[in-house]
Amino acid sequence: MATTRTLKQPFSLKRYGIVVAFLGLCALVSLICQIRVMQGVWPVNVFLTVNNLMLILHQISVNGILAVGMTFVVISAGIDLSVGSVLAFAGMMAASFATRSTGVTPWSGVYFVAIPVLAALATGALCGAANGFIVSRFRIQPFIATLGMLLAARGMTMAVTGGNPISALSPEFRWFGTGRLFDVIPIPVVILAIVFVLAWVLLNKTVFGRYVYAVGGNEKSARTSGINTTSVLMWVYIVAGFLSGVAGIILTAKTGSAQTAAGTAYELDAIAAVVIGGASLSGGVGRLSGTFFGALIIGVMNNGLDILGVESFYQLIIKGALIVLAVIFDSRRQA
Numbered sequence: 001m002a003t004t005r006t007l008k009q010p011f012s013l014k015r016y017g018i019v020v021a022f023l024g025l026c027a028l029v030s031l032i033c034q035i036r037v038m039q040g041v042w043p044v045n046v047f048l049t050v051n052n053l054m055l056i057l058h059q060i061s062v063n064g065i066l067a068v069g070m071t072f073v074v075i076s077a078g079i080d081l082s083v084g085s086v087l088a089f090a091g092m093m094a095a096s097f098a099t100r101s102t103g104v105t106p107w108s109g110v111y112f113v114a115i116p117v118l119a120a121l122a123t124g125a126l127c128g129a130a131n132g133f134i135v136s137r138f139r140i141q142p143f144i145a146t147l148g149m150l151l152a153a154r155g156m157t158m159a160v161t162g163g164n165p166i167s168a169l170s171p172e173f174r175w176f177g178t179g180r181l182f183d184v185i186p187i188p189v190v191i192l193a194i195v196f197v198l199a200w201v202l203l204n205k206t207v208f209g210r211y212v213y214a215v216g217g218n219e220k221s222a223r224t225s226g227i228n229t230t231s232v233l234m235w236v237y238i239v240a241g242f243l244s245g246v247a248g249i250i251l252t253a254k255t256g257s258a259q260t261a262a263g264t265a266y267e268l269d270a271i272a273a274v275v276i277g278g279a280s281l282s283g284g285v286g287r288l289s290g291t292f293f294g295a296l297i298i299g300v301m302n303n304g305l306d307i308l309g310v311e312s313f314y315q316l317i318i319k320g321a322l323i324v325l326a327v328i329f330d331s332r333r334q335a
Helices: 013-038 050-059 061-075 083-098 111-138 142-161 171-178 187-204 207-217 219-224 229-255 266-276 288-307 312-334
Strands: none
Touching: 013 288, 050 061, 050 187, 050 288, 061 083, 061 187, 061 207, 061 229, 061 266, 061 288, 083 111, 083 142, 083 171, 083 229, 083 266, 111 142, 111 171, 111 229, 171 187, 171 229, 187 207, 187 229, 187 288, 207 219, 207 229, 219 229, 266 288, 266 312, 288 312
16 A cells, blocks of 8 residues: 655755855854954954844834835836835825924824824825836836836925925834834834734735735736736735835834935835845745845845945945846746
8 A cells, every 4th residue: 555755845945045145144244243353353243242133123124114015016027116215205294294393282192193104104005006006007017107106206205395304203103213112122123023924924825915926927827817917916016005104104203304315225125135035026936034034134234244344335336246146046047
């Protein structure tokens, strides 16, 4: 009588390579810092301190949230260049309701939390819906559609206040960027964790998530199979816009003011995190776990280079090279 055996899956560099790369980067930065300690330059290994590790998570919170939304878009074979501008627009809308200069009486601490948050989330979702409508209904290339939104959202950000920043935000609102859970974990890190968990469930445990992969793999086949590809694409961009609103709340609350230049080039870091995490720009391939480690790699790289005193322009060169290498690896894997 034949018997069946469950074979253990061998270790796959293709599947776990991003984790190996992250651990290797951490080991390299830690080793260089330890050499500095042995040379007497530093009293302790700054990189391995708890405060620094928590700082890295705090620093990647905004990019991580943007990258989650970008993951949905990239898997659907799209791209969203507008997330940085939408972040700034959403943050400006939130700040316009979160400043004490609005004259709202002190009774309403809720006002300085609920209304700004709702304003930012609605702004992000509406911008995302506009992107989705243009891409899905008019069949405009996502690159062009979101490039238009990048410019439009940046213009609307400046139009809201005539190009002036909004400051003097309420302490209640600033808690989203500066507060700590149990006086240890920064609130942006908590929000980042919640976003990743909810997005993972949406992408991996729901029909919508399966449809996103199907549309990205082959939109024509997905449409033939009865999937409403127009609706799927619409919601993909709404998710990206909504999460841009969340990131806008965190960044504005963290800095204490809404700046018209906020979020500039943030879309590049978000795309980098997704591509480094193994998502294919051709669509149909990508995992949120990879995106998370991609964001961590960028965060550790930025943090390590800052600690070691590397100039910012060299950091941009290294980041650019990293993106190109990730795309080359993806194209070779596709082939």
